[in-house]
Each structure stands twice: as structure tokens, then as C-alpha cells.
Amino acid sequence: MPHYNLREYPLQQGALEIAYIEEFFNEFPKRKTANEIMSRLEDRECQILMAEAPLDDGTVVPVSYKVSHELRENETDPALADLVERLKGSVVFTGRRILYNWLGATRLDWRGRGHFRALTEEQEAWAINLGFDEVVVKTKNRYYDMRGALDTLQFNVIKLEVAPDMMDAKVYLSKSLGLSVLDAHRSHRQVTRA
Numbered sequence: 001m002p003h004y005n006l007r008e009y010p011l012q013q014g015a016l017e018i019a020y021i022e023e024f025f026n027e028f029p030k031r032k033t034a035n036e037i038m039s040r041l042e043d044r045e046c047q048i049l050m051a052e053a054p055l056d057d058g059t060v061v062p063v064s065y066k067v068s069h070e071l072r073e074n075e076t077d078p079a080l081a082d083l084v085e086r087l088k089g090s091v092v093f094t095g096r097r098i099l100y101n102w103l104g105a106t107r108l109d110w111r112g113r114g115h116f117r118a119l120t121e122e123q124e125a126w127a128i129n130l131g132f133d134e135v136v137v138k139t140k141n142r143y144y145d146m147r148g149a150l151d152t153l154q155f156n157v158i159k160l161e162v163a164p165d166m167m168d169a170k171v172y173l174s175k176s177l178g179l180s181v182l183d184a185h186r187s188h189r190q191v192t193r194a
């Protein structure tokens with residue numbers, strides 16, 4: 001497996017970077033603004049990670065990103081409170097630390113080269129070190145690439161919310177974090193903290 005160069009961003013710089021690249025990396029962009037990203041991530045544990053790789057001319061560019069944050073039992077933000085409500089019954093919050101995979105994608109022409117695995121493995125190592133118990137992610141039936149990747153990365157489906165169009169059904173997945181997760185890691189990574 002090749003070597004991956006990852007960069008971990010502080011909040012403000014990371015929010016600007018993510019707001020900029022989401023539009024170009026993800027064919028289903030929700031077009032989050034830097035302010036939206038900042039306001040969700042400030043005052044909670046979070047991680048903004050990017051993988052970088054050189055173009056043919058040697059210029060190093062971001063090719064994959066992943067943004068995650070802590071999700072608590074008593075969220076006040078309406079969107080997060082709603083998410084917690086939907087997860088209750090599938091995820092135990094009390095006395096446990098839950099990490100939520102909020103945003104992530106790999107640039108189309110860089111897919112299938114292990115960048116998302118490298119980001120995921122770095123995130124898991126970070127989360128285990130901080131004492132997180134479980135990582136949760138939400139997607140939709142229609143996002144087959146993401147579902148395929150999450151399957152390979154050993155996420156379990158914990159809930160399905162049906163919709164009139166089954167392509168829009170929401171799929172919730174999770175992975176328990178324990179030291180054994182690290183045993184499955186394969187990527188060689190170097191992380192720069194910007």
C-alpha cells in the first residue's frame with residue numbers, strides 16, 4: 001500500500017478549506033458555508049482531516065477530506081438534537097463518547113486509491129486515543145459508492161428510515177471503537193498538523 005500524506009486542520013482554517021473543496025469533490029454537495037462549519041464544530045471535540053497528493057506537475061493538492069465531531073446526548077442545535085433523537089434506540093449515548101462522521105468525500109479522479117481508508121484509519125486512531133466509544137455515520141440508499149466504502153471499512157447498519165422513494169431512505173451505520181480496530185489498519189500515513 002502506498003504512503004499517504006494527511007493534514008489535520010485547526011477549526012477556522014479547516015472550515016474555510018472544507019467550504020471551498022466540498023463543492024468540487026462531492027457530486028452531492030450540500031454547500032456548507034465556512035460559518036456553518038465553524039458554528040457546528042466550535043465548542044466540541046472535532047477533527048478536520050485531508051489527504052494530499054501531487055499532480056503530474058508536482059503541485060500538491062487536497063484529494064480527500066473527512067470532518068467528524070462529537071455528538072452528545074443533550075444537543076441544543078435543532079439539527080443535532082433531531083439526529084440524536086433518531087439515533088436513540090440504536091446508539092447508547094449515556095456514559096459513552098460518540099463521534100459523528102459529518103462530511104467526507106474523495107475527488108472523483110482520485111477515488112479507489114485508498115485515500116478515504118487512510119483518513120478513516122487516522123480518524124479512528126485519533127478517536128480511540130481520545131476515548132471515543134463509537135463512530136456513527138448517516139448516508140442514503142442512493143449513495144452506493146459511500147455505502148460500498150463504509151461496508152469495506154466494516155461499518156454496521158444500525159437503522160434504516162424508509163422514504164417514499166427508497167433511493168432516499170436514510171441509512172445509519174456505526175462502528176464500535178476499541179483497540180482491536182487498530183489491528184485492521186493497513187495504511188502508512190504521515191500527518192502534518194497545519
Ligand SMILES: CC(C)(COP(=O)(O)OP(=O)(O)OC[C@H]1O[C@@H](n2cnc3c(N)ncnc32)[C@H](O)[C@@H]1OP(=O)(O)O)[C@@H](O)C(=O)NCCC(=O)NCCS
Binds near residue numbers: 027104113145150
Ligand atoms: C465513498 C468515497 C469517499 C470513497 O473514497 P475513496 O478514496 O475512493 O475510497 P478508498 O479508495 O480509500 O476505498 C476504501 C475501501 O472502500 C472500498 N470502496 C471504495 N469505493 C467503493 C465502492 N464504490 N464500492 C465498493 N467498495 C468501495 C475500496 O475498495 C477500499 O477497500 P480496500 O481498502 O479494502 O481496498 C468516494 O467514492 C466519494 O467521495 N463518493 C462520493 C461521496 C458520497 O457518496 N457522498 C454521499 C453523501 S454520504
